[in-house]
Amino acid sequence: MTYKLFEIPSKKVNQVPEEIQERFTKLSKQWTQDVEGMSSTLEMTKHPVYQEIVSMGKAVIPLMLKDLSQNPLYWLTALRQITQENPVPLEHKGKIKQMAEDWLNWGKQQGYLA
């Protein structure tokens, strides 16, 4: 079976191909610069660069999970859009650190994190 570059199902950060890590880092910096200070997460996440990151698919999940400790807000929407899953219980809605923690626990269960 052959995969397109961004469909490679990497599970851990150190298994993500270097070119994908570099592209993720570059796009993340660009997106952060463009949206910092926006109050609406809808506005932030419909940004074309964010959607470009989302289009990289499951290969960037380990990178997003790794970044959650620094930026608990940024990847909550992308993770949900990519995985079509929602590990956040109702009582954690809007509580950003707890939402990030829920995703980190999901990442451990799915084998993305040690």
Added chain:
Amino acid sequence: MTKAIHLEIRYPNLAITDYNVTSPRSQEYNCFAWAAGDQARWWQPTPEDQFYWVEGVPMQETLSAYIQAYQTLGYEPCEDRTIESEYEKIALYINDEGIPVHASRQLRSGMWTSKLGALEDIEHQLEGLTGDRYGKIGQILKKLKS
């Protein structure tokens, strides 16, 4: 007064009005929560129902929905943005499409306090945040102080 060049770049009117940075950065709450006095949650009526939104209020990014959300806290629309000692006030900023993109709360001094997305809190003049990023003032709300 604490100034911040990275804020003046994003909100150029800050450079020509009075403002003061009053907190470190935080991704734990946004302006809509801060205006309501909530520092524990990110308020946003997202279609995916992902963040906190007031129960019973339409899950829509419309001025009407935001007004309804603050009405649950006792605020009502008004025209007067000046300080009135018996009232607390919130200003909703809207973009060119009329969508709320920011909220500020008035302080006893007459200045306003804002959380700037995932950046810092500031005290500022209302006009200090109008412009490309936060548009213009779309609605003032007020409620009697308790």
